[in-house]
Amino acid sequence: MKKWMIYGANGYTGELIAREAVRRGMSPVLGGRSAKKIQALAEELSLNFQAFPLDEHAAEQLEEIDLVLHCAGPFQLTSEPMIQACLSSKTHYLDITGEVSVFEHTHFLHTQAVERAIILCSGVGFDIVPTDCIALKLKEELPDAVNLALGFDSDSGVSPGTFKTMIQGLGSGSMHRKEGILETVPLGKQQRTIDFGRGSRSAMGIPWGDVSTAFYTTGIPNISTWIPLPKSQIYSARLVGSTGQLLATDWVKQKLQKLVEQKVTGPDHKNRASSPAYIWGEAINHEGVKKVARIQTANVYDLTIYSSLEIVRRLLIEKIEGGYYTPAGLFGSSLIEGLPGSGSFELDTFYPS
Structure with missing residues (x-):
């Protein structure tokens, strides 16, 4: 054994x-x-x-x-x-x-x-099973894709460990992959509108792990990652990004992490059960053909x-x-479909006019 x-x-x-x-x-x-x-x-x-x-x-x-x-x-x-x-x-x-x-x-x-x-x-x-699976699914559907965008939408609460990880990364900005190379992007600079599965919403680019892993999974050279945020919060994120040097200091991080230990407990079972996640991905090739994939999953935790x-x-x-x-x-890409609470991939194709 x-x-x-x-x-x-x-x-x-x-x-x-x-x-x-x-x-x-x-x-x-x-x-x-x-x-x-x-x-x-x-x-x-x-x-x-x-x-x-x-x-x-x-x-x-x-x-x-x-x-x-x-x-x-x-x-x-x-x-x-x-x-x-x-x-x-x-x-x-x-x-x-x-x-x-x-x-x-x-x-x-x-x-x-x-x-x-x-x-x-x-x-x-x-982090990162559903988005990694949707990335591979899109690669399978559009093998010559050169641009890949991935994201998720969820009402889930945040655990103490996740808060501490977020604090550790304060001041680092966002990130994407361009022509195979990871590049830092000012927080709040990446903006677009996305339908993650609950209707179109304004969205902001974030330094999600797929800017690293999706490249190794698919070989697609240009990758960005997104979450929905109201435009007012995107603007606030841009202001926070401009104070990155202050937020990046060890003193600030230590103070914030102590607050997390004292105040944050993580979402309970009722909250998790009522908060599914909506996963979205978009792949585009040189000719402008676009494949969009979505899948609903269990709560993030x-x-x-x-x-x-x-x-x-x-x-x-x-x-x-x-x-x-x-x-x-x-x-394989089907890993996510076999997990409790997950649906099946929904795929759409769009051709350039």
Whole structure:
């Protein structure tokens, strides 16, 4: 029987995943930095636990672990030491990040993963499974696409971990990919109107993880990522962007993160159940032919539970060549359609007049 670990199981999303894993009859080892917090949850769920920091000795804690699902953010700070531990112990590595820098770093380690015969796959949650799958679906529908836009619309609340990740990225602006190269864009500069699935709305470009991963999934050279926002909030975001240097200071980030720890608890079950997500994508080729795809999914946190556990399940039973993968690169565009709460892709084609 293969052993796997949820590291960061005492966090909001990690705990949700752990509880659902047990409900499905799975038996992960719970891991984290706080022995007190991890032990309490492990005893409640009748699971084994290991408490250890992500330092130079972390690999020793993974010697008998076949796969780690890393849920302890901010991933910009925690992913690199965990990946190094997994490379040393020959342990498959998954995480639920949405951070562009983490995706780029994980991709950079492809050769090492091949040599160690392990899978490295960042973003096995809402960040970025549904958008990665819709990107691949559009590539399949329009193989010669040169422009790709992706986005989502959801009324979901925000967990403490997500807030901390957002704070960590303050001052960095937005981002897109142009002719295969990642470029920073001032926050609020990218604006357009999009129908994500609930009617046309004003939208703003954001530095979502797909500007990294969708390029590796599809090879499409120009990629942007979007969320709906009222025009007044887009204007406010542009003003916030102009104060980026202040927001980027460690002092400001530390103050904001302490507030999150004190004030933010994350959306409850009722909120999650009533807040589905609407995923949208658009691909265009040189001739101006446009393909648009949409799909409705479960709430962003519930989808993270479902997608991460499905990818864990498959990797524990399937033999796949080692290396870096995106979620859709591992299991195809149909991965999202098979998850609880997901519909089927809806596709439209538009031709230039």
